[in-house]
Every structure is written in C-alpha cells, then in structure tokens.
Amino acid sequence: MNVLPQELITLIVTNLARDEASLKACSVVASAWVAPCREILFRSVTLGPRHFGEDRQGTLEVFDAIPTLKAIIVTLTISAGKSRGRDGYPPRLAIDPEHLVALLRKMTRLHTIVLERCAVEPKEDMASSLLPHCWDYDRLRLLRIAPSHQAAHLVDIFRTMVFFRNVPVDRLELRRDYDARGYDASSHGKYVPSHFYEMLRGWRVGTFYPYDAIWKPSTPSEREIKTLVSGLLSAGVTDTIQLNNWGVQFLKSFWPVPERENVKHFKLEVLARPSPHAAVQPEDWSLYARLASVESVTFVFTTQTLLERFSKVLTDHALRCLPRSTRTIGFEVQIDAGYSASPHVSLGWWTNKMEWEDLSRALERFVNLESVRFGVTVLGEVGWREAAALNDDMEAVVRSRLSDVVTAEKLHFVRTPLQGQ
Structure with missing residues (x-):
C-alpha cells in the first residue's frame, strides 16, 4: 500500500534523475512509483543493430505493450555498436527507411535524433527511392549524423538528410566517427553530384554545424566538402553556419565558392x-x-x-x-x-x-x-x-x-x- 502522496513521489524521483540505479530500484517499490520513474528512465533511448534486424517486430510491439512510451521518449540514439576485436573496424548499420518510419511514428514527442555510424538506405542504390518513405514530423530540435568511414562518407550523409527532408530542424550537426581506424580510400570519388541536392529544396535547417571532422585531411576530399556545403546552400536549406576552431580551415576552402553569398549568419565558437x-x-x-x-x-x-x-x-x-x-x-x-x-x-x-x-x-x-x-x-x-x-x-x-x-x-x-x- 502506498502511503506517500503522488506529488512527493514525483519530487523524490525527480531528484534522482541522474542516478539510473536508484531510479530502477524506486520503480519496484510500488505501482505508484512506476510511472514517474519510467518517465525519466525512458526520456533518452538508444537502439542498436538488433532493433533493426532480427528483433524489428519485437521493438515495435514494445510500444503496444507500454503505450505511455509514445509520449515519454524525447531523445533517440541509433548506434551501429562497437567494433569486434582489437583490430576490427567499427560496424556500419544500414537502416531500412520503411521500418524507421514505423518506429518514429511510435514516438510522438521526439526532439533529438542522433545517428552513429548509420545511414538510412533504400533497397535500390538511388537516394531518390527514399522519397516515398520520407518521415513527416512537426519539428526536431537536433539532428546529429556521425556517419561511418567504411562506406561512401558523403553518400551516407546525403541519404540520411533526404530521409529527414520533410522535418524542420533547428540544428543539423555532422560529426565524425572518432572510433574509426582511418578513412577508407575506396570511398573517394563517391561524392554526391551537386544536382542531387535539389531533392532537399524546401527543407529548412536553423543552424548547420559541420563540426570539426569534415574539414580534417583524413576525411573526404575538398571537392566533396565544397559539394556538400554548396549543395545545402544552393538548395536554400539554411543561411546560418556554425563553426568551431576548425572554422578558419573552412573559410580557406569555402570562400571561393559562389554559394557563400547565401550565408547570412555565422556562429563562431570561441576556442577554449x-x-x-x-x-x-x-x-x-x-x-x-x-x-x-x-x-x-x-x-x-x-x-x-x-x-x-x-x-x-x-x-x-x-x-x-x-x-x-x-x-x-x-x-x-x-x-x-x-x-x-x-x-x-x-x-x-x-x-x-x-x-x-x-x-x-x-x-x-x-x-x-x-x-x-x-x-x-x-x-x-x-x-x-x-x-x-x-x-x-x-x-x-x-x-x-x-x-x-x-x-x-x-x-x-x-x-x-x-x-x-
């Protein structure tokens, strides 16, 4: 029998928000403790390869078994997982767009999506085949894409961006996979042709943040970099770019590009x-x-x-x-x-x-x-x-x-x- 008022239970649970072990212990105290603990424990969820492979149907059925999850999850991370063995390369996860749409529609309050070494891929080898499966949503606060270096680096980025093209995004971040052993030379030349970026016309991104790794020598060639940035700007995706301490390198390579005139606002991080x-x-x-x-x-x-x-x-x-x-x-x-x-x-x-x-x-x-x-x-x-x-x-x-x-x-x-x- 629960002897504490619900308001006091919620206050106790809220103060344990950063202590996952304590929250799990509180969730088994009594039925009145389950909902407030679950709301904190499942605000941020990470899914891996099995949720997009052998356990796909089971993942969807969890939301039917626990309907409150739909309004609880606000941050979703999809990760390809860790490398196997000391010398193994980190894996890459190809995500079926139809399954991803079905999954995302189960989460009605999402505001942040992080993709680590993943790419949303159609069954055919053309980004245009993603268009029928593009996800519709009111708005995302943050979309972070950290693609694998084992495949075509910018192709992974582009396909994933196409999938989200119907969703206004406050902040688009492109980050490097820091676990990679090195850049796969076979992916050189597999850049996205500039005319493909017309598929993104109408997509709106508040701030585009390429972070640091896209401008490092170990990542795709300067030609690919210019294609990426120029394509986003020429398609009218954004007029605001945020740069960190690698911003100078960006200005050196990007300034000859005519599309720079489409940048109206720069955000510059101060070096620590x-x-x-x-x-x-x-x-x-x-x-x-x-x-x-x-x-x-x-x-x-x-x-x-x-x-x-x-x-x-x-x-x-x-x-x-x-x-x-x-x-x-x-x-x-x-x-x-x-x-x-x-x-x-x-x-x-x-x-x-x-x-x-x-x-x-x-x-x-x-x-x-x-x-x-x-x-x-x-x-x-x-x-x-x-x-x-x-x-x-x-x-x-x-x-x-x-x-x-x-x-x-x-x-x-x-x-x-x-x-x-």
Whole structure:
C-alpha cells in the first residue's frame, strides 16, 4: 500500500534523475512509483543493430505493450555498436527507411535524433527511392549524423538528410566517427553530384554545424566538402553556419565558392585553450575579416569554454578581427545540462570571468553597430522555468555591465529554443 502522496513521489524521483540505479530500484517499490520513474528512465533511448534486424517486430510491439512510451521518449540514439576485436573496424548499420518510419511514428514527442555510424538506405542504390518513405514530423530540435568511414562518407550523409527532408530542424550537426581506424580510400570519388541536392529544396535547417571532422585531411576530399556545403546552400536549406576552431580551415576552402553569398549568419565558437600545437591559431582568425558581407556574427561559448579563461581570446583576437562595419554581433552561451555543474553555476562562470571593460572597449570599434544580441541555449533536459530564469539572469548581468557603452535600443536578448524540451 502506498502511503506517500503522488506529488512527493514525483519530487523524490525527480531528484534522482541522474542516478539510473536508484531510479530502477524506486520503480519496484510500488505501482505508484512506476510511472514517474519510467518517465525519466525512458526520456533518452538508444537502439542498436538488433532493433533493426532480427528483433524489428519485437521493438515495435514494445510500444503496444507500454503505450505511455509514445509520449515519454524525447531523445533517440541509433548506434551501429562497437567494433569486434582489437583490430576490427567499427560496424556500419544500414537502416531500412520503411521500418524507421514505423518506429518514429511510435514516438510522438521526439526532439533529438542522433545517428552513429548509420545511414538510412533504400533497397535500390538511388537516394531518390527514399522519397516515398520520407518521415513527416512537426519539428526536431537536433539532428546529429556521425556517419561511418567504411562506406561512401558523403553518400551516407546525403541519404540520411533526404530521409529527414520533410522535418524542420533547428540544428543539423555532422560529426565524425572518432572510433574509426582511418578513412577508407575506396570511398573517394563517391561524392554526391551537386544536382542531387535539389531533392532537399524546401527543407529548412536553423543552424548547420559541420563540426570539426569534415574539414580534417583524413576525411573526404575538398571537392566533396565544397559539394556538400554548396549543395545545402544552393538548395536554400539554411543561411546560418556554425563553426568551431576548425572554422578558419573552412573559410580557406569555402570562400571561393559562389554559394557563400547565401550565408547570412555565422556562429563562431570561441576556442577554449589555444594550443601552440593546434592546426588553427588565434592569429589565423584574421580570415574572419572576410565576413564583412554577412548580416550577423554570433560568438558561441560552450560548457568547455566556460571552464577556461576565454575572455582575452575573445577581445584580443576574435572581435578585433571582425570588420569594423559589422552591424550585428551576438553572444550565445550553450550550456550542457548533462555536465556535472548546474546550468546556473555554468552561467555564473561566464558572467564572472568575462572581462566586461575589455568587452566594452572592443565593441566601441564597430562604427556601424546596430544590434548586440545575447542568449542562453540549454543542451539537455531542464524545465522551462529554469531555462527562463537563466535567460533572465543573463539579461540582468548584461544590462548592468554594458549600459554605458551599448544603449538599451541596441541590446537584444534572444530566448533560443530549448534543445531539451
């Protein structure tokens, strides 16, 4: 017999959100504990090869056996699994689009999908045969694709993007499989012809984030890289690109491409620790002067960056290298809710470590500055009240520290969509 009120049970379970073992133990205490524990345990689900192979039907039947799962799962990871043996290559998982559609329709609240060494593949060897099976959905917050290097690298990326072309995506990330032993030379030349990207016309992606690995020498050739980026831009998929510390290499190879004119907004991650051995040095950031034609430049601070002494890098290198004619400058703090420190502590690091006087002087050099934007994006699971409080804290600090330099009319505070709601 349950002697605790449901509100108290929910509060106890919520405080154990990061302790999976305790949640599993609580779920067998009594029937009243099952639902709140299940809601946390199954918010994020990982599926592997057997769910797309011998156990396909059983995977679908789980949702019929536990109907509440449909409204619980918000993050889905599909992984090909680990390599077998010390010298084995990580496996690659080919996903049947018909089965994937049937599976995704069982999850009515998805906002994040991560594909690791997977590709959505039709039975025929043509991406166009995916079109009848494309998934329809209201919106995804995050779509992350980490393709295998054992097959045609960009073909895997392209086919998977085609499958999601009916779903608006806030953020598209392309990441490398870091477990790969090396790039398969046989896949060179299997790039996607530029005219194929017309299949993606009408797809909308808020921010395209190619991450680092697509620009490293061990990944596909420069020709393939330009085809990928040019294809997305020419098809009108996005006008916003986020670059991390490999962004300089991107600018070097991409700037001759005519489609660069379609990029209106750049997001640039601030380096956490500029290393003397890094391929990109802060002094190379002078290439950012090429961004004179874009409408806005936003500097992004990740949780890792917040732990470092980043302020001097921002004021001495990054801001100084932008054209003085830049009209809109933004600052976005991306906080990972899964990190050991709470989001409010992470934001506190940003506000306390920022050299506000140096930032004020750096902003004074932009003679045509019309707007300075600030925002907080939370990556992970937090409540909307906590997210709103983080944005309120950001606004209060900025208004008190920059009011003498930036007038109230120029200050704007962006309530960015949560990645975890």
